Amino acid sequence: MSLEGHLVLALLEGLVSSLVVALTALGLSLVFGVMRIVNVAHGEFFMLGAVITWYVSTAAGSFLPALIVAPLAVGALALVINRVVLRPIRYDPAATIVATIGLLYIIQQLVLTIYGPYARPVVPPFYFRVDLPWFGYSGYKLVVAGVAALLLVATWLLVTKTTLGLYMRATQQDRETALAFGVPVDRIYASAFALGAVLAALAGVLVVPEQQAHYLMGLDALLLSFMVVIIGGLGSLPGTVAAAFLIGMTDGVVSVFFSPTLARIIASGLVALVLVWRSGGLFGDAAA
Amino acid sequence: MPDGKISRREVLKTAGALVGAGLAGKLAGYLPTASGPGAVAQAAAPSGTPVRIGFEVHRTGIGAVYGKWFEQTTTATVKLINEMGGIAGRPLEIVAEDDGTDPKRGVEVVEKLALQEKVDVIFGTLFSNVVIANAPRAGELKIPYFVVSEGYHVASGKLNRYVFQPGITDVRAQVTAIAPWIIKNLGKKVTMVYPDYAFGYDHRDFFGQAAAKLGGTVQALIPIPPTETSFTKYFSRIPGDTEVVYHVMVGPGVLTFVREMGEYFGSRKVKLFGFIDSLEGVDIASPGLEFLEGSYIWEAFPRYAGNVNTMAERNYRQRVGVDASGASVADPKDVSTYSHMFGCWETLYVIKQAMEKSGYKSPTPGDYKALIETLEKIQRFDEGMEHPQGTKRFVGRLHQSFGRQFISQVQNKKLKVVYMTKIEDGMYPPEADYTTQPL
Numbered sequence: 070m071s072l073e074g075h076l077v078l079a080l081l082e083g084l085v086s087s088l089v090v091a092l093t094a095l096g097l098s099l100v101f102g103v104m105r106i107v108n109v110a111h112g113e114f115f116m117l118g119a120v121i122t123w124y125v126s127t128a129a130g131s132f133l134p135a136l137i138v139a140p141l142a143v144g145a146l147a148l149v150i151n152r153v154v155l156r157p158i159r160y161d162p163a164a165t166i167v168a169t170i171g172l173l174y175i176i177q178q179l180v181l182t183i184y185g186p187y188a189r190p191v192v193p194p195f196y197f198r199v200d201l202p203w204f205g206y207s208g209y210k211l212v213v214a215g216v217a218a219l220l221l222v223a224t225w226l227l228v229t230k231t232t233l234g235l236y237m238r239a240t241q242q243d244r245e246t247a248l249a250f251g252v253p254v255d256r257i258y259a260s261a262f263a264l265g266a267v268l269a270a271l272a273g274v275l276v277v278p279e280q281q282a283h284y285l286m287g288l289d290a291l292l293l294s295f296m297v298v299i300i301g302g303l304g305s306l307p308g309t310v311a312a313a314f315l316i317g318m319t320d321g322v323v324s325v326f327f328s329p330t331l332a333r334i335i336a337s338g339l340v341a342l343v344l345v346w347r348s349g350g351l352f353g354d355a356a357a
Numbered sequence: 358m359p360d361g362k363i364s365r366r367e368v369l370k371t372a373g374a375l376v377g378a379g380l381a382g383k384l385a386g387y388l389p390t391a392s393g394p395g396a397v398a399q400a401a402a403p404s405g406t407p408v409r410i411g412f413e414v415h416r417t418g419i420g421a422v423y424g425k426w427f428e429q430t431t432t433a434t435v436k437l438i439n440e441m442g443g444i445a446g447r448p449l450e451i452v453a454e455d456d457g458t459d460p461k462r463g464v465e466v467v468e469k470l471a472l473q474e475k476v477d478v479i480f481g482t483l484f485s486n487v488v489i490a491n492a493p494r495a496g497e498l499k500i501p502y503f504v505v506s507e508g509y510h511v512a513s514g515k516l517n518r519y520v521f522q523p524g525i526t527d528v529r530a531q532v533t534a535i536a537p538w539i540i541k542n543l544g545k546k547v548t549m550v551y552p553d554y555a556f557g558y559d560h561r562d563f564f565g566q567a568a569a570k571l572g573g574t575v576q577a578l579i580p581i582p583p584t585e586t587s588f589t590k591y592f593s594r595i596p597g598d599t600e601v602v603y604h605v606m607v608g609p610g611v612l613t614f615v616r617e618m619g620e621y622f623g624s625r626k627v628k629l630f631g632f633i634d635s636l637e638g639v640d641i642a643s644p645g646l647e648f649l650e651g652s653y654i655w656e657a658f659p660r661y662a663g664n665v666n667t668m669a670e671r672n673y674r675q676r677v678g679v680d681a682s683g684a685s686v687a688d689p690k691d692v693s694t695y696s697h698m699f700g701c702w703e704t705l706y707v708i709k710q711a712m713e714k715s716g717y718k719s720p721t722p723g724d725y726k727a728l729i730e731t732l733e734k735i736q737r738f739d740e741g742m743e744h745p746q747g748t749k750r751f752v753g754r755l756h757q758s759f760g761r762q763f764i765s766q767v768q769n770k771k772l773k774v775v776y777m778t779k780i781e782d783g784m785y786p787p788e789a790d791y792t793t794q795p796l
Contacts, residue, residue, distance in 0.1 A: 079590070188611070188638075
């Protein structure tokens, strides 16, 4: 294969993975930004999105209902978790980490018990192969990238242009003052947590026709999300997207031209460098 | 929220530890074993103190699909053994314990089974990283440990005299047996795609050696990290004139791997030879596997009924609860790990045979010595109810069995056996001799 061929492949792979990772990480970043908590169970919302998609698409015989049902179901679960777990511990940061670690295992093991240990495939809603001069590429992957980009824009509009978004930003800046101005902080917390879960679930729904639903798939999603938000700056949405592109494109190019293992090493090295030199992340507020 | 900010470092430490633990769990190797006994005891109901076999099982973690089926097979075998008189007239009892497919927990399970449960012997365990971690501890505790793993670690001599793999052929023998067929029928220029850990390296090393002897060339080696979820980027490293892509992948990414390979190559003709390890627990008719149609796959024991037409095979299939397509009788979506789990059945029959022959009574050093020395002297296990996969040659100094292998073609989304090796095809000069180690 020629150099252009390799380059096109590297950029395509990088683009697709950047957008999906950005979508997954955005929820984690949003939850941290607004609520100042770290949701260790974030990857499990991603996994639940994928697993529910398998159930729904198997029962309905089509993928599309899952696109609605799975995020709503996961969002509803997040609301319940917020009410019965996070609120009673008053969103205490350390307690939240421990509680969400517990949730991670509870969700994972429940899925193992009910859904089983299998990696089950979901039929994509459509299928076509894009024939490039050098190689073929999955059309579905390109559509996933497009949809992920649209969802990122939609989230951005929600946060910057709506009242809910205004409340979220106000809560993020100063919870007490926001409360004093009549911002329903409790409900904003619930919405932010649910929105974060919905974004993760949507990413799960979108990738499952490419990856299969498996009860451990949330771990990778969590790892990548953490890398992205650490580099981008926890709580910074533009930082999250920028870092996702940095990691995704580096991964694409280095994987194709050198080796995927080297790409992982570089990404982990980047995380270490950011922590040492700029612990707030590239776009973060101050060092936390 | 703000009663406290979390430092980024704490967040990271926690997240890192968690994710690290999860990922470590995913890095796994693989292996199975098999062997078998002879006489069928048509005895009265077993009585007396039960023989207790500790069963270390991958109920959770990355090996959970295998664990589920290893457990189902074990339960079926124990039921049959007890129906037919037990072991030397004593009932057989299984003490099962989950190891999470985790080497660290595996060692704890070995200790718990040996010291707390005081079982007679330990058996089970597929993933090679877990086996390799467990084996030294079993040796220290001086308790016989029967693995059903398929890795070359037992026969390599790296483990110790207490560890046996009598129920399944090791990967070196598998690869040695089928390499000539691949080079002769598919092509001489081969690219290998394999998982980037010990199990993959066994494939790389032993297929590479075998291919070179037959005039084949391995043109490119493509190791894939075990946590990979996207594979297209690796395919650019497959040379344009490669004739055969040899793929062995383990883990949940296999469907993606095959589909992306199909998308990448399109109509370009490249012959595929794969290992069923990638597709254990996966329906061959799954969407996305269309690209495998016409390609060839190694099987240790053919998944689809009718390929091995013996009464022993039918009896085994029915007792374990597997239908003609290799899925659970109870749920056709629940596809078995047919090419590995027979190793549990056959290993339990080997334990029974060795215990009965050696006059084993209780977990004492004397009885263990007799058990181990008796087993080391056995040279073959004949095909039959106890050994449905086929006759095995057992090499006592290696603690390893050797059996026949199958090559199947994907035809109409099913696997059809097209070639069967002889046992001798896979045998290699032994490098180890466990019988010289003290007990």
